[in-house]
Every structure is written in structure tokens, then in C-alpha cells.
Amino acid sequence: RVDGARLWRSLMAMAEIGATPAGGCNRQALTDEDREGRDLFVRWCREIGCEIRVDRMGNLFARRPGIDNSLPAVMTGSHLDTQPTGGKFDGVYGVLAGLEVLRTLEGKGVRTRAPLELVVWTNEEGARFSPAMVGSGVWAGEFSLEYGHSRRDKAGKSIGEELARIGYLGSEPAQPTQIKAAFEAHIEQGPVLEKQNQVIGVVTGVQGIRWYDVTFSGTPCHAGPTPMEDRRDPVQALSGLCERLYAEVKAYSGDARITCGDLRAEPGSRNTVPEKVVLALDLRHPAPEGLAHLHRTLYRLAAQVQEATGVAITVREEWHSPPVAFDKDCIEAVHSAAQRLGYSHRRMVSGAGHDAVYVSRVAPVSMIFVPCAGGLSHNEAESAEPAHLEAGCNVLLQAMLASAEL
Amino acid sequence: RVDGARLWRSLMAMAEIGATPAGGCNRQALTDEDREGRDLFVRWCREIGCEIRVDRMGNLFARRPGIDNSLPAVMTGSHLDTQPTGGKFDGVYGVLAGLEVLRTLEGKGVRTRAPLELVVWTNEEGARFSPAMVGSGVWAGEFSLEYGHSRRDKAGKSIGEELARIGYLGSEPAQPTQIKAAFEAHIEQGPVLEKQNQVIGVVTGVQGIRWYDVTFSGTPCHAGPTPMEDRRDPVQALSGLCERLYAEVKAYSGDARITCGDLRAEPGSRNTVPEKVVLALDLRHPAPEGLAHLHRTLYRLAAQVQEATGVAITVREEWHSPPVAFDKDCIEAVHSAAQRLGYSHRRMVSGAGHDAVYVSRVAPVSMIFVPCAGGLSHNEAESAEPAHLEAGCNVLLQAMLASAEL
């Protein structure tokens, strides 16, 4: 069994880096805060004798040797980067639960047959650099290294530049090694476990996600003398499209999700009709045909609103992460660990994307969810019960031990 | 008669300062470009023997003495600041038409009885600092000097700081002197004169303007696992309000105007429902009761959408510039000058706000409009015919001479 108090102390120590006045964290990918978080992680891993490797995407690998190091490793991990107004647990819990597993084994002097690998993936959130999960995506072969390095934030800085700047542009190739099984612990980020009073989510897969930049191009003109009928106003097109899209997405299915996370008007002057508005759009559905339907709905409505308003609407797909089903044996390892430990549990599909999605392309994978208060995440008020975090960590320990063999 | 070619050369020389690749100007208030434009204006005025005074709002006054300098002055002028993607004529024409009048009188050795005063007002556009016409507004007593100095741009810099930085924080009190009459020449910024093939707009007044910051406050949460019915999504509230507001404003009257010039989402991360969205809104109507109706419509719809979405909507009025009627004698001076000069003309109400609005609080005022291509303004493609600009300048000269007496 793991030490829940030690796990909690580590979470609270990491949460000090990039702590916000409202009690959350702003430790966005490849900022100075991210560097500080990585430094702390590396120090903690070295204290228990782990060797650290950094790959060319800045992914960090802490290895705990096994009895037979020719065997494929058992992997765990998640990410340390946060949303701009993020919480203390999203991602961090998966990393520090993995660390707690290693510390527990080290403390008890337990050696597994297979080596264990604890990973911190770069830029999982997709908040600073689009898309999400780009570090694990490059590692798993979904994206090229060039693509990964070339992703830019709003200020124009690239992942490659920022990795070099913070000293985490490693020399190891960003490509998979032999992995026997991988597990990622995470807060649920939704309300299901809490509402049903369950402690462990046995995660069977992840819903599909598609990201778009939707650009509305009008004609800038004066707010006063220009007659309404002479205008091509991108805000009118934006609101027309959003009204219809929200309505259709909600009517289609209770499982469908639409989020308009960012909006930008140019030139952004109150008494000038904007030349353009750019909308950062996120659509999700657990079923491939459901997600395809949302995709078609977006293009259909965009064409209609363009026709009706005269505002040119271009929809550029930024990212497509299709629905993923996790590995049967890994799911079973999580399930039987929860059962043996006596934790209430249920099978569930993740609503959020995770590094486990890309890891699952090259290795058998499952995930372990624990409840978070009110299902709230990507919010500074994100919170989770120490007892639940400890329970998830115990499940992780048991699942990893079962896979790595004693 | 004025020298149209010299006027055009001055306009083109000023347009080089802050010239944009797309052929417009970005010479926003109190930037380095604005300083350069002011420096050029001051040099030109000194070349014809004018004395320059700068007041504490950075308004520039170039005085051409009359025969009897105890008489109230006849004033003209406008502004040199532009929109971020502005044109070459908006404001600049009114300043350089005034300069051309002074140059013409100087060239012919004509001395008027009353002194003439040519003004450059600070931050007319309201693009960098809200509200518009704040330099003339402080001078005329509509705003206090403290209010004027404290207005801040999006980066948090204040008018007071920026005036000092560019060296145009003058020592003269920002308050009216005795003015016999004031005239402002300007491009129409709308399509009326061009469509009706007329050269001169005899401006009888300015429509009313109200500016608002509308803030939609929701709950930030994760784009994936959060069920749609658990969300308080500010973008949904924004699009719901805009859809209804555009529809009601347009249905109310062909004279009503609605513009959503700027939008900002916070924290602005694609996979997080925004915590808040702020909309910079501009409503206009030529009649006081029409504008009051639009104002009430905004508050009523905001309350409805707040009720329907659970998103808190606060409407903060930033600025109210009621409809203004200009002075009968000044209007007549413009009208009879256009008639005497044989230019086709019509009476019209301005759709844009102008410094003349605030000057009219303390002096008799009218304006002279000339056509601009396609009625387009607040756009880098803004353009006007040299012959029309010359005609407007001739009308200005005649109206000023009639008021200042030979």
C-alpha cells in the first residue's frame, strides 16, 4: 500500500509552483514555472535512484530498473503542465501517483521483474500550444518531431525554441521503447464518480475530439455612418453560427460536447466592425459516427451562415483525436486491483483526452480515475479527496505490480 | 480659393507616418507615430508663423493672429490619431484642410479681423483609449482633466503617462477660450454623398452614441467531461444576446446601428469553457428616444439571456454622447459657401462622432462633409477624391472668412 500522506505532500509541494491567488495553478507548458516543476520532479526521482532521460520533445523518463532489464517496461505517468487557470491535480496526480508507487517500492525494497518507467509528457493540455498531448503524440509516432517543434503559442514562440530556452530539449529520440503495459492515473474531470458515490473509474477508452479554428472574415467599416445592410459583420456571423451549432449539438445527443474556448477580434476597436473574428472550437463525441456527424454539422451550418451574412467563414481542422478503446488486459488489471482492494468502482469512458490515448497506439494501456469535487476541472477550484487520491494510487501500484511481476 | 494640390501633398506626407502595408494608417493616439505626426504638424504651422500652444490634454492650438486679437477666434480642426487599421483621411483631412486655409491666407497676405485657431484634438478615435473625442471633451468641460488623464489602453497605459512620454503634456489649461464660430471638415465616412452624387454635406448635427462593456461571467470547466447541462458558458450567452440584439436593433429602425467591435475571452484556452467574455458594444441612433429605446432593449435582452443561460451578464455604460444639433448660423455659413462656390450639396446628420460635438457645447459649430469612396472608413482602403477634398476646403475657407470678417 502507498503512503497517502506523502502523496498529498508531494501534490501540495508541486502546487506551489505557479500557484495562483485563487488557489489554482498556472504552470503552462514550457514556461519558467514548467521548468521549475520539471526540476523538482527530476530531483525527487534521483533521490530514489532513478535514472532520468529527456527526449527531443522534452518528455522526461525516470526508470526504475527491474530484475531482468531486457524485459519490456511497465509504464506510468501523465503531465505537469496546466491550463492558464488550472488546478492542482489535472495531470500532476498521474505523475506523482507514479512517483509514490516508485517511492513505496523503494521504501519496502521491492524489486519487480520488469523495469518500471515513470513519464512526464510535454504540453498535454494544448492550452499554450495546440494540439493537446503533443509530447506523447510525437513519441508514439502520431506527429513528426518537426511538427511538434514547430507548434507556436499566441505570442509566436515555438515548442522547439521554448524547450531549448528552459533547458529541456533532450537528446534521446522521441520514439517508443518496448512497453509491456501502461497505466495513467487521473482525476475524472467530470461528475460521474462523485454523483454515483464511487471511488475508482476503470477507464475503458476515451471519447473522440476534433479541434477547429473558425475564421469569420468581414469588411471593417465605421460603427456609425455605415448602414446595417451594407455591412459584412463577422460578429453577426459568429453569433449566428454559435446559436445554431449549440442548439444542434445539444439536440443531437446528450453525449455530444461543444466548447468555444477562445475568441479574438481584429483589429479589436469598439467603433470599427471587425475585419475578422477567430474562434477556437472543440467538438467531442464518444462514437466515431457521432463525431463525424458533429463535424458535418459544423461545415453545413458554416456554409449556411456564410450564405446568409456574406461573411466568409473558413473552418480549419487543427486536430482530430478519434475515439480510443483501451486494452482488455490492462482494463482487467485495473478492475481486479480495485476489486481486490475493496474500492467501489465502475467502468467508464473518459471525456477528456489523455497521453494514454497516444501511448495506446504502441502499447497496451488503461487508466484509473478518481473523483474530483463537483466534477470541476480546468478551473482553479479543482479539488480531490486525499482518500480518493490514495485509493487510485493503490490501484495503480497493484496494476503495475501485476504487470511487472514480483 | 485654396491650393488643392498642396492640400493633397500634405495629406500624402502625413499618411507616410504610420503607413500600413495595406495602404492605410496605424497612427493610434499617443504612440510614437502620433508624436511624429504632431511634430510634422507643429513644424508646418511654425513655417507660416503660427504660435503653438499645447494644453494639459495634449490638444494642440495653432493661432493666426487677426487684426483685432481681442475678438473671439474662429476655430477649425480635427484629429491626427487613427484607428489601428485606419485610413489616410479620417480626421487628418480636417486638420490639413484647416492648415491649407491658413497657408492660403498667408500666401495671399490676407489678414482677418478675428484671429483664427487651428486645433488638433487628442484621442478622437477612442480606439486606443475609450471614450472617443476625449481631448475635445475635457477641453469643453464634458470630462474632468483627471478623468481624461486616467483613461487606459488595453496594456494598462494611461493617457496622462503617454502624453508625458511623447512630450505632449502641455501646460495650458484644457478649457475653452472665447470662440466666435467653429467649423470641422471631414470625410463623410458613409455612402450618402457618393450615392447621391453630391460634393458637400452641410452637417446639421450628429447622431447619438452609447458605448458599453458587456461582461458574460460563467464557470470555467473542462471541454470534454463536463455535461452540457452542467455548464454556464459565456460564449453561449454572448451568441444568444448578439443574435437577439442584432435582430431587434435592425427591426426597430433603419437608422439604428449596432457594432460589436471587440471581443475577449478569458482565460482563452480552447479546451476550457471561458470564465468570462467581454464585449465592446456601440449603439447609435439619431433621435434621443431612439437611442433610449436601444439602451432599454440591451438591458432587457441581457436580463433575458442571463435568466435563460445562468451566465451572469453585466452591462456597464462606458460613454454616452447624446444626439447634437449644430448652430443655425454656422450651418447657414457652410450652406451659403457651398452655394456661392457652385458645389452640389445637401443637409445631413453625421453618423460618426466628431470633436465638433464637444466644441458645440461651448461655441457655435457646424461641419463640412465630403464623399469618400464606397462610404468606407475605419478601413485601410479609405479613399477620397482630390477634387472633393479641395471643394470641402474651399467651403471651409469661405465659411471661416465669413465668420472672421475681412
Ligand SMILES: NC(=O)NCCC(=O)O
Ligand atoms: N486531461 C486533460 O485535461 N487533457 C487536455 C486535453 C483535452 O482537452 O481533453
Ligand SMILES: NC(=O)NCCC(=O)O
Ligand atoms: N470620426 C470618427 O471616426 N470618430 C470616431 C468616433 C465615433 O466612433 O464616431
